[in-house]
Amino acid sequence: MYFWFVVSMWIHLLAAITWIGGLLFITMVIVPTLRMPEMRANALVLLRVTGRKFQRIAYASLVTLVATGTTNLFFKAGSWDAVGSVLPTTYGHLLT
Numbered sequence: 001m002y003f004w005f006v007v008s009m010w011i012h013l014l015a016a017i018t019w020i021g022g023l024l025f026i027t028m029v030i031v032p033t034l035r036m037p038e039m040r041a042n043a044l045v046l047l048r049v050t051g052r053k054f055q056r057i058a059y060a061s062l063v064t065l066v067a068t069g070t071t072n073l074f075f076k077a078g079s080w081d082a083v084g085s086v087l088p089t090t091y092g093h094l095l096t
Contacts, residue, residue, distance in 0.1 A: 014070035
């Protein structure tokens with residue numbers, strides 16, 4: 001069971017890294033590049049195309065985060081019955 005918890009945690013972390021990394025790339029690389037005067041004419045089209053390409057990755061990452069997060073909660077609580085006792089705690093409030 002510990003092995004699957006570690007696998008689930010790694011997949012969860014990779015999905016979070018992918019999602020946050022993509023957002024940071026768009027805001028720290030793409031947007032400043034598009035502010036250059038020679039890029040202004042194509043800025044809106046390039047930002048729209050980049051956003052649509054990233055949208056698929058972002059949705060896949062979000063679905064992965066929800067699935068592995070639920071799995072991690074199950075592994076942390078020990079059973080589905082114990083999940084109900086975790087949610088009223090401070091950790092459960094932070095999680096929700």
